[in-house]
């Protein structure tokens with residue numbers, strides 16, 4: 001299965017994305033495993049988020065740096081310029097989702113799964129303080145390639161499934177669905193205290209799942225045994241690559257969901273950093 005990153009390196013050329021400078025405005029823990037960081041920047045008034053699962057590339061400084069090092073001035077050549085820099089010095093680049101956005105205030109909320117200290121982004125988020133500087137490579141137009149949630153008009157209902165990394169997208173998708181839209185969502189987190197209220201006007205039934213003590217996912221098992229509403233769903237799946245692969249197989253092979261009715265994204269892979277995944281995709 002292919003994994004995705006928020007923005008393709010050539011994205012600037014396509015005119016769909018641009019760089020935005022921002023800083024941390026507020027930090028709010030959402031539970032032991034998740035933190036909401038509100039980014040502020042005058043630039044972010046023009047951040048043309050398309051809602052739903054709108055993602056972007058976030059550039060973070062290394063400890064001790066005042067700001068992330070990104071060769072913005074190189075324009076379309078930024079990626080080659082960034083790649084040529086020493087990995088110990090160049091900004092950490094990771095994919096994240098817009099959980100909410102207030103353009104008039106120049107604010108974007110980003111929810112980070114705190115999965116431990118091995119990941120530089122998770123580590124940064126766990127320690128972030130007001131005023132810290134970041135850079136975003138995000139949408140210059142609302143209809144852009146980093147919005148994946150695109151339901152088939154023929155779908156009878158919407159199926160959402162994912163882990164903490166997908167929770168911000170699921171929350172934003174639910175917030176934007178029309179009143180009464182039928183939705184079933186399965187969301188897996190580590191513990192009870194990481195459940196969140198997910199306001200929506202949709203007719204949504206959300207099932208929360210908790211990984212077992214060994215960290216094994218229960219998502220695929222839960223979907224296998226669930227009674228589904230009648231009709232054909234549009235399915236949106238995201239999270240750990242192996243889990244997403246299992247979910248998709250089940251939908252296609254056992255439930256007969258047409259492949260074209262499924263949007264699926266490996267948001268991370270056990271044992272591999274986003275850098276590893278990017279290098280693999282480039283080979």
Ligand SMILES: Cc1cc2nc3c(=O)[nH]c(=O)nc-3n(C[C@H](O)[C@H](O)[C@H](O)COP(=O)(O)OP(=O)(O)OC[C@H]3O[C@@H](n4cnc5c(N)ncnc54)[C@H](O)[C@@H]3O)c2cc1C
Pocket residue numbers: 004005006055056094095096097098110111112113114115118119120121122123164165166168169265266267268269270271272273274275
């Ligand atoms: C389009 C897109 C949107 C995304 N949106 C969000 C979002 O809004 N919020 C969010 O939290 N994540 C989101 N992710 C996932 C996030 O980009 C990855 O989790 C990323 O690897 C985190 O970077 P890191 O520096 O913390 O860890 P890395 O340096 O990339 O990885 C270090 C280690 O941590 C492991 N790891 C990485 N992520 C997780 C995880 N979530 N749980 C457990 N172990 C992990 C890796 O397997 C690796 O062993 C998104 C990913 C994509 C592609």
